[in-house]
Structure formats: C-alpha cells, structure tokens
Amino acid sequence: MVLADFNRDGFPDAATLNRGYGYQSLSITLNDGAGHFIIPGPVYPLTTYAASFLGVFDFNRDGKPDLAIDDGYGNIQIWLGDGVGGLVENLSYSEMNGVPAFADFNGDGKLDILLFPHPGSSSGYVLLGNGDGTFQAPIAHAEFPTLDSATVTEFNRDGHVDLLASPQSGSPYLLLGTP
Numbered sequence: 001m002v003l004a005d006f007n008r009d010g011f012p013d014a015a016t017l018n019r020g021y022g023y024q025s026l027s028i029t030l031n032d033g034a035g036h037f038i039i040p041g042p043v044y045p046l047t048t049y050a051a052s053f054l055g056v057f058d059f060n061r062d063g064k065p066d067l068a069i070d071d072g073y074g075n076i077q078i079w080l081g082d083g084v085g086g087l088v089e090n091l092s093y094s095e096m097n098g099v100p101a102f103a104d105f106n107g108d109g110k111l112d113i114l115l116f117p118h119p120g121s122s123s124g125y126v127l128l129g130n131g132d133g134t135f136q137a138p139i140a141h142a143e144f145p146t147l148d149s150a151t152v153t154e155f156n157r158d159g160h161v162d163l164l165a166s167p168q169s170g171s172p173y174l175l176l177g178t179p
C-alpha cells in the first residue's frame with residue numbers, strides 16, 4: 001500500500017495491490033477526511049499475478065500522484081493519476097526484468113528508472129525520464145550489481161541521490177551519487 005492524495009482534497013488516500021484467486025488488481029481507496037480509508041475508488045484489473053512493487057511518484061510533473069508497478073514478469077507499468085482519484089494512462093515497459101529504483105539520477109528534474117539485475121539476468125538498465133510519464137530507450141549497464149532490493153535515499157545531503165543496495169548475500173551497502 002502507498003499513500004498519496006490522489007483526489008487532491010488535502011487528505012492522503014491509499015493505493016493497494018490486491019490479490020484474489022488467480023488475479024490481481026490495483027485499487028484506490030479515498031480518505032473520508034477524518035483519517036479513514038473507507039471511500040471506495042476505482043479498481044483496475046492487472047494483467048499479472050505476480051506484482052509486488054508499487055511506488056508513488058509524479059512522473060509527468062503535473063502535481064498529481066502517479067504510480068509505478070513492477071508486475072513481477074519483467075514489466076514496469078506507469079499509471080498516471082488524473083488528480084480526481086483515478087488513473088488515466090497505462091504505459092508498460094517490457095523486458096525490464098530487475099529490481100527497480102526510481103529517482104532523478106541525472107539531476108535534470110525528471111524521474112528516471114534504474115534497474116538492477118536479478119540473478120541470471122545479464123545486465124542492469126537505466127531509463128532516463130522525459131518528464132511526461134515516458135522514458136528514453138533503456139541503456140544497458142553490465143556493471144550494475146545483482147541486488148535483492150534498492151532503496152533510494154539522500155544519505156549525505158549533497159543534493160545527489162544515493163542508493164541503499166541490498167545484495168543477494170552479505171550486508172547492505174550505500175552507493176553514493178556523484179555529480
């Protein structure tokens with residue numbers, strides 16, 4: 001579950017990945033203004049049964065929260081929020097098998113995607129954001145480490161995005177962003 005003000009009434013709402021018998025869906029539940037997530041919003045069926053990652057970002061920089069989903073089958077889906085509680089577009093980036101991290105890695109103010117390889121996949125990828133909810137063609141990076149998870153952080157407050165990298169074995173370590 002992630003929280004964001006999807007209908008922009010000043011109260012945080014919830015977006016959830018739901019698992020049923022043989023299907024998954026994405027739903028928005030709106031805040032009643034008293035801190036209760038009780039007002040049903042839209043429910044969107046997903047074309048996957050294995051989605052695990054759900055993140056909230058503003059990919060197109062319109063002030064309306066958007067969602068990113070890793071569908072577990074090597075696809076990253078981008079859902080753009082309409083600002084009134086719904087999600088209006090569904091872009092999918094396929095063959096993107098890996099551990100995603102979302103942040104503005106090149107400092108141009110547009111959100112990018114870093115993909116770290118799973119065991120068995122040959123390389124990681126960088127997808128530079130266009131700032132409108134779309135991304136440039138993936139650039140392969142064979143030197144990316146194989147990770148279980150990658151958490152975006154701003155560790156040393158130098159204005160450059162850092163990553164807390166959790167490898168398959170061993171201790172997590174910090175990848176410091178550089179200018």
Ligand SMILES: [Ca+2]
Nearest residue numbers: 005007009011
């Ligand atoms: Ca709200």
Ligand SMILES: [Ca+2]
Nearest residue numbers: 058060064066
């Ligand atoms: Ca947006």
Ligand SMILES: [Ca+2]
Nearest residue numbers: 104106110112
């Ligand atoms: Ca960027």
